[in-house]
Amino acid sequence: MSEPNDMTRRDAAKLAAGVTAAVIAAPWIQKVKAANNQVQMAIIGTGGRGQYHITHLNGLDGGRLVAACDIYQPNLDKGVNGSKDKPKGYKDYREILNRNDIDAVMIATPLSTHFPITRDALLAGKHVFCEKSLVHKPEEIHMLRKLVNERPKQVMQVGLQRRYSKFYQTARQMVDKGLLGDVTNVYAQWHRNLINVPSATWTMKKNDPRGEESNWRLLSKYSGGLVAELGSHQMDIADWMFGSHFETVNGVGGIDYFKDGRDVFDSVQLIFRYPKGQRLMGSYISTNQHLPLFGGARAQFGELIMGTEGTIHITVGTDDEPSLGIWYREPAKKTPAAGTSKAAVASASLASTGKGARALPILLSKDEVTDQDSFVQKELKFARRWLYSKGVMVPEEENNPVDQQMIEFWECIRTGAKPKADLEIGLSDSAAVILSNLSMKEERRVWRKEIDTLGNPDVKPGAPVKKV
Numbered sequence: 001m002s003e004p005n006d007m008t009r010r011d012a013a014k015l016a017a018g019v020t021a022a023v024i025a026a027p028w029i030q031k032v033k034a035a036n037n038q039v040q041m042a043i044i045g046t047g048g049r050g051q052y053h054i055t056h057l058n059g060l061d062g063g064r065l066v067a068a069c070d071i072y073q074p075n076l077d078k079g080v081n082g083s084k085d086k087p088k089g090y091k092d093y094r095e096i097l098n099r100n101d102i103d104a105v106m107i108a109t110p111l112s113t114h115f116p117i118t119r120d121a122l123l124a125g126k127h128v129f130c131e132k133s134l135v136h137k138p139e140e141i142h143m144l145r146k147l148v149n150e151r152p153k154q155v156m157q158v159g160l161q162r163r164y165s166k167f168y169q170t171a172r173q174m175v176d177k178g179l180l181g182d183v184t185n186v187y188a189q190w191h192r193n194l195i196n197v198p199s200a201t202w203t204m205k206k207n208d209p210r211g212e213e214s215n216w217r218l219l220s221k222y223s224g225g226l227v228a229e230l231g232s233h234q235m236d237i238a239d240w241m242f243g244s245h246f247e248t249v250n251g252v253g254g255i256d257y258f259k260d261g262r263d264v265f266d267s268v269q270l271i272f273r274y275p276k277g278q279r280l281m282g283s284y285i286s287t288n289q290h291l292p293l294f295g296g297a298r299a300q301f302g303e304l305i306m307g308t309e310g311t312i313h314i315t316v317g318t319d320d321e322p323s324l325g326i327w328y329r330e331p332a333k334k335t336p337a338a339g340t341s342k343a344a345v346a347s348a349s350l351a352s353t354g355k356g357a358r359a360l361p362i363l364l365s366k367d368e369v370t371d372q373d374s375f376v377q378k379e380l381k382f383a384r385r386w387l388y389s390k391g392v393m394v395p396e397e398e399n400n401p402v403d404q405q406m407i408e409f410w411e412c413i414r415t416g417a418k419p420k421a422d423l424e425i426g427l428s429d430s431a432a433v434i435l436s437n438l439s440m441k442e443e444r445r446v447w448r449k450e451i452d453t454l455g456n457p458d459v460k461p462g463a464p465v466k467k468v
Contacts, residue, residue, distance in 0.1 A: 037414060042102045056403050063104075112216070131158075132160050134429065137455060139457070140455070160425065161421075163405070181308030185278065188281070190233075224433045224434070238280035246273060249445070251271075254267050267285045308330065
């Protein structure tokens with residue numbers, strides 16, 4: 001998540017409104033032309049999130065940052081000076097889009113500007129990596145889908161980095177193999193204690209010369225609040241693990257603790273219902289950061305994936321902490337002996353409910369023993385697995401998912417492959433954010449099908465929509 005001193009919505013909207021005819025009418029799709037097949041990159045938005053990406057790009061091969069853009073000069077200077085490539089700085093992103101030597105752009109601006117900048121980049125023939133949430137308004141879902149589908153050779157990838165984590169991929173494989181049985185529930189939380197540990201991102205600033213737009217995350221006309229900035233990652237995980245989209249969402253939100261002029265909620269609880277009776281329960285509060293997973297060893301955010309045969313605890317890594325994944329088996333099915341009374345079966349069931357299970361590490365493919373392994377390789381893997389089981393070591397991914405998503409973005413540009421976090425995944429995620437906020441605002445159950453008519457120019461006003 002970027003810091004509040006990102007490119008402001010008003011400035012970006014002004015630029016978007018003035019896109020030149022040369023950009024709009026660009027007939028080409030940018031090809032990778034640089035030496036050594038390096039993707040020539042530009043970043044639009046060099047606030048906190050943009051600077052974070054630049055730091056990670058400094059450690060990667062395969063792409064070169066040749067341009068950076070931000071309206072706010074201090075951020076632009078940090079972005080340019082923080083890059084090993086020393087990109088050329090711009091205040092006007094249209095100038096970047098007019099450069100024929102740039103293959104792709106990364107967009108890390110405030111949410112309300114994602115669509116106009118993404119639109120203009122696609123029209124300019126660029127490949128696009130856009131941070132989540134992909135869009136802010138219902139009508140943008142329909143417009144962006146049409147625009148991208150008209151340009152099938154351009155890569156459109158969304159910043160949902162959990163899709164690029166080996167731990168989350170392994171969790172999905174465990175689901176596919178039936179190791180968890182029928183997956184029935186996902187619990188997700190992203191809690192912070194902003195009372196004891198204030199955050200510049202989520203604290204209303206009163207004296208910033210840029211006015212309200214320096215607080216864009218805290219104002220609904222620019223932001224989707226906690227649901228967009230935090231919950232969107234976990235809504236995507238639930239869709240992925242369930243293998244379907246939710247049907248309805250009920251939300252409760254409030255401005256309960258921070259009476260500072262914000263109009264996005266500081267406390268949010270959501271329940272999504274899926275077609276097979278599955279549920280996602282999401283919680284996002286600002287007064288406590290305890291995470292009831294991993295024995296309390298990690299704080300703030302993580303997911304619990306629950307099935308009839310097992311449960312996964314999982315969380316993505318940070319620059320300071322690795323990704324973690326452990327799982328627990330449910331009690332084995334017991335078939336009562338012939339002649340056992342129903343009362344005896346019930347009594348035995350009650351007697352066994354208090355015993356917990358032992359945590360097991362989620363093993364990545366690099367730790368799986370295969371017939372192709374040499375004797376030494378097998379012994380090393382067995383040794384690592386023993387250390388994992390004793391808690392001495394934890395499995396670790398080769399790459400931070402933030403890095404891996406960029407490596408694969410570049411590869412998609414070179415090969416034409418489909419991104420793991422593609423347009424439809426991004427739009428579905430944005431729909432979940434938009435409808436969650438609608439549910440809380442209107443204090444009602446909202447159906448996912450409502451997004452099909454909200455802001456859709458192909459649907460006549462007043463078309464019936466089922467609302468319960």
